[in-house]
Amino acid sequence: MDMGIQQRVMDLAEKYGNEDLIVVLGGAEAEASGLAAETVSKGDPTFAGPLAGVPLGLKAYHVFEEEIKNEVDPQVYDDQVSMMEMVLDVDAIINEVRTYREG
Amino acid sequence: MLSGKKVIIIGDRDGIPGPAIEECIKTAGAEIVFTATECFV
Amino acid sequence: MAYPVIKGARYLLVHVPNMLINNGTTQTVERKKNPDSSYLKNIYKHIRSFEDAVAYPPNQVYIGNISPDELAKMESPWYENLVHGSSRFGRLGEIVPEDEFYAWMKVSDAFELVFLEKGFTDELKLKLKGNELFSENDISKLGSGFEIYEIEKLVRENSAEPLNMGEKLVGCIKRAHDIDVNLSAGVILENTAAKASAAIVLRKLIKDLGIEAESIDYIIETSEESCGDMNQRGGGNFAKAIGEIGGCINATGCDIRGFCAGPAHGLINAAALVQSGIFKNVVVLGGGAVAKLGMNGKDHVAKGLPVLEDMLGGFAVLVSENDGKNPIIRTDLIGKHNVGSGSSPQAVMQAIVADPLEKGGLKIGDIDKYSVEMQIPEITVPAGAGDVPQANYKMIAALAVKKGELDRRDLLDFARKHGMPGFAPTQGHIPSGVPFIGFAREWLLEDRIKRAMIIGKGSLFLGRMTNLFDGVSFILEQNKGKGEEKKQPGKEQIKFIMAEAFRELADNLLQEAGNWNGK
Missing domain, CATH: 1.20.5 (Single alpha-helices involved in coiled-coils or other helix-helix interfaces)
Incomplete structure (x- = not known):
């Protein structure tokens, strides 16, 4: 994950704590989405950015996941996201991102 | 689940970009505290 | 008024493994933050030879020796299925090795900032003698070279950027100012590389098309670099500097920026300049981005691949007055993503693809081939960005499904038929729409296709001035001849x-x- 983004996530987690703060992802691919979820929960596995060795414990969801999708206005979801459900590998992305909330 | 929560959005230029996710999250009653979009190319 | 035409397009790749290690930002950042990292230790084992880079199937497509359709049928991973015996010279372009490129950088240097070692200079003179793009005048511009101790001293004491061939120091690039970061050695290196690579491809375009350099009126440079000093960071103007090396004495020009969408914006502007009659011949070009070399190298090394981002890219396209033969640019059907278009993928695709088609009474399937962002998938997939061209084709197909023009079951078929595999290096503006123009021109002339759409998309948000995305498109169409276009005079x-x-x-x-x- 981009270093600038890691820094902002770290600052925000410090400010708000990890109880009421969640991360919503829009990754194009399972591995990269999983990597982002891992970075904000367990720390940056690539040891490149500020979150290397910093487990913030934030919960991350992909916007495709039911937990998010079901709470969004269906019309807005349809306009903004639905087309990409036809394009990307939804199941693989969801399965990968979910792993980092359970572990 | 989202109502009353604070949300960080990390979109992807070749997936769902940040601002598109933002439009969605706004309708769920959450407060968006940061939006970014990643680019790998 | 008569539509302008694409008279020709030429392409360039430069294999620069040493610049990748020394100057790619992934590597320079790692060297600063993690000087002892295993990545920096292991990267050397993942460097490709020039021969392997030439034999790499997507590179052969980029220079026109293999067609995109043939590439689709070739066995992958392509880096393991090299086409041995391939030539560095292609029908539509050329692949240049790093040592020769250093010579081009020297020739492109207007301020005595590029230093090449004596013996190395002698070797280059021998190697480049008889090169059809490198003139006798260029050979004399190389001079007699510098003593190695002078170069070592500049690197050691004056923050000069080293130029290596493997372990061996063969030259350096000096900073142009002691304090100004915009004139630092690193920036001068990046800019000289962008200028030199664009200059090579401009010369190639002129030579291959058999046109006079003097006939070019205007040059639009569309890379992602920026030249200027601390008082005007992006002052410009690469275009004129490149035109000077190309011998275009009757041309001026300007730089147009739009991240990866730059070339598509440049071509639309060129089309307008020609159609309006302001200029007859406009060249749109772009050189390579040193900073992006090895951008996803960590993933490539971790997964045991060669570091595939070892190529600088370049292209040059000539837009001219309608000759009744070459494919036309449909300037009445330009796609553009507006400030208010919305940033969802479907809003972007609607604006760039569907809106112009609807305006022309066309369906999404009426475009035979779409040229989207043509990044080589085996570069981006290991980095987690997926197969970018494939995703774009699926988005276009999904849009057709949403509009009821296509059955969802035919989505993948549509993507295959109207698309092609990515064959361009991840050099930002280089893969964005333009790599296919050379093939498109030929296929339109041969009646293999009727229409192609060239799409450029740009991540403006990386500049931190807006969260907006950008994109523009234009349609290339067979030329029906001058006669049909002209109406009877009233x-x-x-x-x-x-x-x-x-x-x-x-x-x-x-x-x-x-x-x-x-x-």
Whole structure:
């Protein structure tokens, strides 16, 4: 994950704590989405950015996941996201991102 | 689940970009505290 | 008014493994933050030879020796299925090795900032003698070279950027100012590389098309670099600097920026300049991005791949007045993503793809081939960005499904039929739409396709000035000949033409009378 983004996530987690703060992802691919979820929960596995060795414990969801999708206005979801459900590998992305909330 | 929560959005230029996710999250009653979009190319 | 045409397109790749290690930002950042990292230790084992880079199937497509359709049928991973015996010279382009490129950088240096070692300079002179793009004048510009101790001293004491061939130091690039970061050695290196690579491909375009360099009126440079000093960071102007090396003495030009969408914006502007009659011949070009070399190298090394981002890219396209033959740019059907278009993928695709088609009464399937962001998938997939062209084709197909023009079951088929595999290096602006223009021109001339759409998309948010995304598109179409496009002149027009003719006659008579009077 981009270093600038890691820094902002770290600052925000410090400010708000990890109880009421969640991360919503829009990754194009399972591995990269999983990597982002891992970075904000367990720390940056690539040891490149500020979150290397910093487990913030934030919960991350992909916007495709039911937990998010079901709470969004269906019309807005349809306009903004639905087309990409036809394009990307939804199941693989969801399965990968979910792993980092359970572990 | 989202109502009353604070949300960080990390979109992807070749997936769902940040601002598109933002439009969605706004309708769920959450407060968006940061939006970014990643680019790998 | 007659649509402008694409007269020709040429492409360039430069294999620069040493610049990748020394100057790619992934590597320079790692060297600063993690100087002892295993990545920096292991990267050397993942460097490709020039021969392997030439034999790499997507590179052969980029220079026109293999067609995109043939690539789709070739066995992957392509880096393990090299086409041995391939030539560095292609029908549509060329692959240049790093040592020769250093010579081009020296020739492109206007301020004595590039230093090449004596013995190395002698070797280059021998190697480049007889090179059809590198003139005798260029050979003399190389000079006699510098002593190695002078170069070592500049690197050691004056923050010069080293130029290596493997372990061996063969030259350096000096900073142009002691304090100004915009004129630092690193920036001068990046800019000189962008200039030199664009200059090579400009010379190739001129030579291959058999046109006079003097006939070019205007040059639009569309890379992602920026040249200027601390008082005007992006002052410009690469275009004119490149035109100078290309011998385009009758041209001026400007730089157009739009991240990866730059070339598509540049081509639309070129089309407008030509169609309006302001200029007859406009070249749109772009050189390579040193910073992006090895951008996803960590993933490639971790997964045991060669570091595939070891190529600088370049392209040059000539837009000219309608000749009744070459494919036209449909300037009445330009796609553009507006400030208010919305940033969802479907809003972007609607604006760039569907809107212009609807305006022309066309369906999404009426475009035979779409040229999207043509990044080589085996570069981006290991980095987690997926197969970018494939995702774009699926998005276009999904849009057709949403509009009821396509059955969802045919989505993948549509993507295959109207798309092609990515074959361009991840050099930002380089893969964005333009790599296919060379093939598109030929296929339109051969009646293999009727229409192609060239799409450029840009991540403006990386500049931190807006969260907006950008994109533009244009359609290339077969030229039906000049005759069909011209309408019969109306009465008013005939009157006007007659009046013009009489005026011209009167002027000539007056002038002749003046000559008789000895004026």
